[in-house]
Amino acid sequence: xxxxxxxxxxxxxxxxxxxxxxxxxxxxxxxxxxxxxxxxxxxxxxxxxxxxxxxxxxxxxxxxxxxxxxxxxxxxxxxxxxxxxxxxxxxxxxxxxxxx
Numbered sequence: 345x346x347x348x349x350x351x352x353x354x355x356x357x358x359x360x361x362x363x364x365x366x367x368x369x370x371x372x373x374x375x376x377x378x379x380x381x382x383x384x385x386x387x388x389x390x391x392x393x394x395x396x397x398x399x400x401x402x403x404x405x406x407x408x409x410x411x412x413x414x415x416x417x418x419x420x421x422x423x424x425x426x427x428x429x430x431x432x433x434x435x436x437x438x439x440x441x442x443x444x
Contacts, residue, residue: 346393349442350401353387356438369407378417379424379431385414386421387438 358365361380368380388398395411402409424431 346391346397347401349391350388350393350398352442353384353391353438354405356442357384357387360434360438366405369402369405371407382417382421382424383431383435383438385417386425386435387442389414389418390439 354368355365357380358368361376361383363377363380367377368384370377372378385398389395395414398414399409399411402414421431421435425435426432
């Protein structure tokens with residue numbers, strides 16, 4: 345069940361950020377990909393999906409990342425929601441679209 349939710353979030357985030365789904369799971373520090381990944385972490389954590397599950401699902405896509413990196417990305421995304429109106433709008437739109 346949570347895997348399906350994770351996949352739905354990942355797909356919607358990729359579409360909203362205008363990137364390929366596979367690009368989100370690349371070891372890249374390009375800003376738009378980092379923003380997309382952090383948005384994914386935020387949505388999943390607020391669902392709530394445990395960090396260990398998020399880590400496992402990311403590994404299934406070939407993206408190996410530590411728990412602390414996920415937590416850091418989540419924290420940065422929370423900050424960005426508070427500071428960037430456009431990021432907040434995207435967050436609210438995705439959250440309302442994907443709520444069950």
